[in-house]
Amino acid sequence: MTLRNDPLHHVRAIVARQDGVMTAAQLHDAGVGRGTIRGMVRSGAWTRLFQGAYWVRHHPRGPSLRAQVRAVLLMAGPNLVAAGPTAARLLGIQGLPHDPTLHFAAPYAHEVRNRPGVRVHRTVLRPEARTVLRGIPLTTPARTCADLLLALPREEAVSTLDSALHQALLTAADRPAVLSHLAGRRGAPRARAWMRLADHRAESPLETRIRLICQDGGLPPPVLQWPVCDPDHACGYRLDLAWPTHLVAIEADGRTPHATPHALYHDRTRQNRLATLLPGLTLLRFTWADAHAPEESILTPLRQALRVP
Known part of the structure; x- marks a missing residue:
């Protein structure tokens, strides 16, 4: 089905x-x-997003998050801003749990x-808590992270804060x-305590999760992103979490970066080179599956490598 030329031209412009x-x-x-x-x-050809709002485009993956947020904003009028997990996703913050709900903040x-x-959250939103990202009004990174610290469990809250710090959003x-x-x-006292656990050096939510598991198990890593120089190749390596005096390190193997055949080959070559540069190195590799059974899958092999009870 097609539209008459004049209406279609007007639609495309809007x-x-x-x-x-x-x-x-x-x-x-x-x-x-x-x-x-x-x-x-x-x-x-078009998608009905909400009653009275349509996505007037076609894409195999469907409407983007921005399109869905825009639809609500167009229907709701002024004073509504994207907030919480929705603002975090728009900002690019990682570590959020799956939540298809769109979250907004609005005056009482x-x-x-x-x-x-x-979901519309009634709240006091001071002017300094609001910003605009490519035409979308949303809460600032500082306000967004505060909301996440209050709403999420500890592991996910710290992961999102680590992500914001690592990307220099905070x-x-x-x-x-x-x-x-x-x-x-x-929940503010608990959230303030969790803020002290954040570290900008964490490069993925899995790194954050493993770091917290180690801390909770009484084995906090003394070094994050341990640099290892390779003078023969004019390059260097970084190990995610490390106990250098024990020659023990941990690599967090997330779902995407290490899943392809090329990545697996690169990881093997890298690990072999590290064994040459650091004779006696024990390099432990953990995945998200290991994080779901931390005592057996992470802490026990780590204690054995560190030779602690």
Whole structure:
């Protein structure tokens, strides 16, 4: 099904500014009737995101997170901002649990209600807690991390904070701002304690998880990102967590970076070279599956390598 040239041109001009999203009212103003809208949705050319909002594009992976957020913002009007896990995903923060729900923050007097797939959090949102990312209003990294620290379990909360620090979305100078956003809120004392566990050197949520497991098991790694020089190849290596005096190190093998045949070959070559550079090195490699059975899969072999009870 196709549209008449004039309405289609108008639609394309608007969706280019709105992440591919238009409301039913905007489509009507552009000369697109209800029957045409229904036909485009039935044909799969358009996607109905929410009542009165449509993704007027087609992609095999479906509408992006930005498109879904944009649809809610267009329907809800001003004063609504993406928040919590949704703001974190827009910012690129890693370590979040799977949650298809879109989260927003709104003033207490805002009339927008929760709907399937959308949760609106009533809160006081000071001007310094708001920002805009490529046209999408959302909470700042400091406010977003404060919200995550209050809402997530410890391992995931610290992982998201590590990710924000590693990507320089947050810096040490932002600590007072995060503390300010925590002040007076339920769970703030616990969240402040978790902030002390964060480390900007963690390069993945799995590294954070393994580090916390080691700390909880009484074996905190003294060095993160241990540098190992290779003078013969004018390059160097970094080991994720290390006990250098014991010649013991841990590598966190996440799902994606180490899954391809090329990556497996590179990891083997790298490990062989490390064995040459550091004779006697014990290099332990752990995956997400190991993190789900920490005592047996991580702490026991680590204690054996460190030769501690």
